[in-house]
Amino acid sequence: MTVRDPKQWRLLETGLRRAAENFAIDRALLESHQAGTSPHTLRFLRFHPSALLGFHQNVEQELNLDYIRAHDIDIQRRLTGGGAIYFAPEHLGWELFLDKAVLGTADMTVIARRICEAAAAGLSSLGVDARFRPRNDIEVDGRKISGTGGAFDGDSILYQGTVLVAFDVERMLRVLRIPAEKLSDKAIASAGERVVSLQGLLGSPPALDTVRQALATAFGQAFGALFETESQLNPAELPLYEDALAEIDCNDWIYQRNRPETEAPMREAIHRCRGGTLRCGVVLDEPRQRLNQVWITGDFFAAPRRLVVDLESALRNTALVDLERNVGRFFDGYPVQMMMLGPDDFAAAIRSAVASVPEPVDG
Amino acid sequence: MADVRGCNVPEDLMYNVENNVWARREADGAVTVGLTSYACSLAGQIVSYTPKKVGKSVKQDKSCATVESGKWVGPAKVPVAGEVTAVNEAVSGNPGLINDDPYGEGWLVKLQPSDWEGESGALKTGADALAAFEAKMDAEGFEGC
Structure with a gap:
């Protein structure tokens, strides 16, 4: 294992991509981090319209496939846990690839809290009162603005979150498998009371670069890290990315736990x-x-x-x-x-x- | 019954301390594999369990099952290589069994080991295991189960 500088992190911006590419990068970076061939990394990512399942979820139990097919929305399975989400191009994803030594603990609950508190501080610097809500959400006044989840392999962890920069509540509801009754005007309004975007809070959506900068500054402060910006995977990561993409960019991976809706x-x-x-x-x-x-x-x-x-x-x-x-x-x-x-x-x-x-x- | 910082560590089991897993050789030659109570404490309540399929071969230190707790997903890595001969249906139905009884009903898989004699020598047991877990908990800043 190479010696990694705990204070010198990479800031990796991978742009707007298909979900399969984004999660193949996740796998490559986690594997390479575990092998000691990746630095600690803060990654920002965006998605073409995608319905993203938690690692253990079933497509048919979670998603409204008719709507998804009619609207050309990708389906993919995350490496991380939790529930299905809709990820739109106007949302920003952030991810940390770190080890337990940097975080000073192996306790998964504590790790999630430290990272979420840092992310909340970053969002708050944009002029909203963002706070960590156990177990895995960041909220503003009781409304969720960022959901998070993690994966680990040995001492390496991947922790990722969303930021709703702008937000279409109805589309989110239609992508997920929820009862028709929840799509009434009243129900959509009620869902809108539980979820909020930066645009909703600030009046207009902040520039994505402003949000990235706010998060990077907050993570840097929370963990005492300095960043070096990159836009490409390193030579150790690239072949891992190609292998991962071949494995997950197919229905066998996406539908692997296909338990029927009726269950x-x-x-x-x-x-x-x-x-x-x-x-x-x-x-x-x-x-x-x-x-x-x-x-x-x-x-x-x-x-x-x-x-x-x-x-x-x-x-x-x-x-x-x-x-x-x-x-x-x-x-x-x-x-x-x-x-x-x-x-x-x-x-x-x-x-x-x-x-x-x-x-x-x-x- | 031995414990380290409040975490049960049965002295008769064989451990890969780094991966936080145990192995037990059964009378029929199979090896039962599970997570330690320390691993369970770090993870919190486990809500999903997906084992490798029966018949699959798993190399030493590779994943035999994926578990999820509090939105964290991670592998359980086998202490010795082998072919999966059984997965735990009771845990599929109730993954919380892993937390409730990690060394009993909450086992993860049973393996037919491919080289038990060769690979089990590096595993820790008895007082050695207790000392190794103490050192690991110290390094990881763990206060106790």
Whole structure:
């Protein structure tokens, strides 16, 4: 292994690319970093319109293929975990390739927090109040502006995030497999309350270079690093990139975990209680008896407004047997005001949705 | 039952400490492989598990399964080479078993080793393993399970 300078990083700008190329670069850089032939790197990247799955996700369970095909949107699988996202040319991606020594810890939760706090500081320097929200989001006043995820190999890590510079909420919703009801005007407005772009906050979108500069400055400050700018992969990385591209730029890779839509049905129910009406939807992983996703709307009073978003986020991937315990644990640590409504109502609403008859799967 | 900084490290298993994995030779010659409790503590709650398919050969220190926790994805690397003879269906159904019982029900794969005698010698066990984990935790600034 070569000795790497922990303070001298490469700033790599790889431009607007197809998703397969972007993720082949990810693989090449992570592998080469692990082999000691890549420096620590901050990479900025952009995508032609793409639907990007988390590493363990299934195309048919997550994406609206009819819409994606009709609009010439790429599908690719990330190396990193988490959920499916829509990535448009007006979004900016950032990535760090580092080792655990630079980060001073091997604890994955701590690593994610340190990197996200630095990214949040960078976005804040643009004039918004961006903060890290555990486990993996950066938000402004309860609205997500950047989602993140990581991959590791040995001591090397890849951590990546998005920045919504400008944002088309309806398109995002249509790319993902979500119930038709969530595409009503009201539902789109409600999704718009949970996600926000720099344009939405600042009035006009900042230049991409301004955003890059802000992030680079913040990462440099957080980790004491200086940057040398490059636009090409190094000689060790290029052949790895070609190999990776050959492997992932095909349907075998994209559809590799093709579990059918029917194994992850969407279910919805309405729960009425003294405090109001809770409308709850779930995507249930039936073989694993686990909640892939939960969403809650309805007519009830709970403050702060972001309570519901945080609860949905906390319940992702909850095993059904742990549902009540996890709901209870969430409310134990959360300052909340609710009117005639309790944690039990949320758990009951989710249980009703789980027990309901699945919505028919769209052809 | 031995522990290092609160992490259970059974002294009868064989470890590749760097890769944070264990191996156990079974009576029938197969080798069971899993993550250590230290690895689980670093990862947090594991939510996905994708093993290599039965019949696949895996070289030493290469990935036999990919796991995901808190949006992190990474490989579990086998301590010895071999052919995958079994994957853990219970863990497929409930990946959290890896955290709950990393040395028991949460095993990752079983292998038919191709060179157990040759490769297992470099693995650590007993007091050597405990000392090596202590050193690793110290280097990684780990406070405890």
